[in-house]
Amino acid sequence: MKDFKFDVDYVREQFPALCKTVNGNPAVFSDGPGGSQVPMIVIERIKEYLLYHNANTHGVFKTSVESDDLYWKAKEAFADFLNCSPQEVAFGANMSSNNFKLALGLVRTMEPGDEVLITDIDHEGNRSPWRTLEDFGITVKSVAVDPKTATLNMDDLKAKLSDKTKVVAVNWAANACGTVTDVKECIRLAHEKGALTVVDAVHYAPHKVIDVKEIDADFLHCSAYKFFGPHIGITYIKKEVGEKVKTVRVMADDNEDMPWKFETGTPAFELAWGAAGAVEFIADIGKRHAQYFEDELKGLTGRRKNIVAGMKAIDAYEEPMAKKLRRELAEIKGVKIYGPPEGHPRTSTVTFLAEGINANHIAKKLAEKGIFVWDGDYYAIEIIMNVWKLGDVGGLVRIGLAPYNTEEEIDKIICAVREICQ
Numbered sequence: 001m002k003d004f005k006f007d008v009d010y011v012r013e014q015f016p017a018l019c020k021t022v023n024g025n026p027a028v029f030s031d032g033p034g035g036s037q038v039p040m041i042v043i044e045r046i047k048e049y050l051l052y053h054n055a056n057t058h059g060v061f062k063t064s065v066e067s068d069d070l071y072w073k074a075k076e077a078f079a080d081f082l083n084c085s086p087q088e089v090a091f092g093a094n095m096s097s098n099n100f101k102l103a104l105g106l107v108r109t110m111e112p113g114d115e116v117l118i119t120d121i122d123h124e125g126n127r128s129p130w131r132t133l134e135d136f137g138i139t140v141k142s143v144a145v146d147p148k149t150a151t152l153n154m155d156d157l158k159a160k161l162s163d164k165t166k167v168v169a170v171n172w173a174a175n176a177c178g179t180v181t182d183v184k185e186c187i188r189l190a191h192e193k194g195a196l197t198v199v200d201a202v203h204y205a206p207h208k209v210i211d212v213k214e215i216d217a218d219f220l221h222c223s224a225y226k227f228f229g230p231h232i233g234i235t236y237i238k239k240e241v242g243e244k245v246k247t248v249r250v251m252a253d254d255n256e257d258m259p260w261k262f263e264t265g266t267p268a269f270e271l272a273w274g275a276a277g278a279v280e281f282i283a284d285i286g287k288r289h290a291q292y293f294e295d296e297l298k299g300l301t302g303r304r305k306n307i308v309a310g311m312k313a314i315d316a317y318e319e320p321m322a323k324k325l326r327r328e329l330a331e332i333k334g335v336k337i338y339g340p341p342e343g344h345p346r347t348s349t350v351t352f353l354a355e356g357i358n359a360n361h362i363a364k365k366l367a368e369k370g371i372f373v374w375d376g377d378y379y380a381i382e383i384i385m386n387v388w389k390l391g392d393v394g395g396l397v398r399i400g401l402a403p404y405n406t407e408e409e410i411d412k413i414i415c416a417v418r419e420i421c422q
Helices: 008-012 040-052 062-082 095-109 128-136 154-160 183-192 269-293 302-330 359-368 381-387 407-421
Strands: 089-092 115-119 139-143 165-171 196-200 219-223 233-237 335-338 349-354 374-376 396-400
Touching: 040 062, 040 269, 062 089, 062 233, 062 269, 062 302, 089 095, 089 269, 095 128, 095 196, 095 219, 095 233, 115 128, 115 154, 128 139, 139 154, 154 183, 165 183, 183 196, 269 302, 302 335, 302 349, 302 407, 349 407, 359 374, 359 396, 359 407
Parallel strands: 115 139, 115 165, 165 196, 196 219
Antiparallel strands: 089 233, 219 233, 335 349, 349 396, 374 396
16 A cells, blocks of 8 residues: 555544543544544434434335435445445444344244353453343353453364354454454354354444455444444344344234344434444545555445445554554553554554553543543453453553544653653
8 A cells, every 4th residue: 555645634624523622632532432423424414314304114204205215225325334235234222232132032042051152352232132141041151362462262262162052242353452353263163053143343343344244244233333423233134144033023923024123113213314424424535545445446336445445544544543552652661551462453442551550540631631531441341350350450541543533642642641650
């Protein structure tokens, strides 16, 4: 990728929130892993829907017909984002809610003694729904994580897979530390045992290209508010798998067509339409940077091509800044970076601790300077609190980059952490 230059000024112009100040300091929004800021296209789409199209579904009058049309167009946008068909896209309140509904649907055809595999590196959104199935006699096993490398123990995964395994739930990227897991291999191993696979792509989706067909996932979850959209969850369901699932819905025994059987109640039309705007925002970034990725875009057309180009541009922009952040933070006395070894696939999320300083204290001091970061366990409770045993020090400090962050902001973060640790 020769002479890559990311048009960060163009990107920043689209986010009204970036004008915020704290104690006279321009705000640094490095809190992306908890939810990104929102560009104007998303705001305008939500506003447009509520002003001119607001209605319930399945009516014959104009606003209802328009609502259904916009809702389907939102599915088409996410079909391009995920590389699937619109019939394989379902919306819901959020990833966790979607996953609970999925788990409670799948258990309807499971038997006591059947097994589900989860992992120690996952967010509770992809652990708790499956742990709930223990109440139905399902055996839930958790795959270990290597505490030194922050990577999934693939040997342990292989050892815990059995002919009784019905579901393997694994994340693609760890919100605790950015580790990217080889989910394609996890899926291959699970399918050898006849198990269904559920991929948590919530932390992966804001940073990397998703291709559900390439990894052969059965189900995949992501959340639009992590990548510039409103608070809504998106689930991919492989059509031939979803058609056989007895879902949890109002008409409990109605095996309605895909993807409607995976949705409950009146959908949030305005949020779905706004989330589709987030996809268009990514595609617009792709149009402006496609020339840098010509070889990687061969064979792609239309919006999918632009989305892939946009995600590759975002990744190419964020990665060097994250690498600088990891390197220079690690040079500060007492600071320890948590995450996989350099060279291992990862996102632009950086987590760390400073010796003798509680994570919450660091986050508060940074907040006073207008630098927004997260502290605690971020619901990745197993790895942070039980594997790394960081409860006494307040968990970890988490910095997450987005395409609206700048090199100057990275310098501010490093300088501020250095001052706190002196």
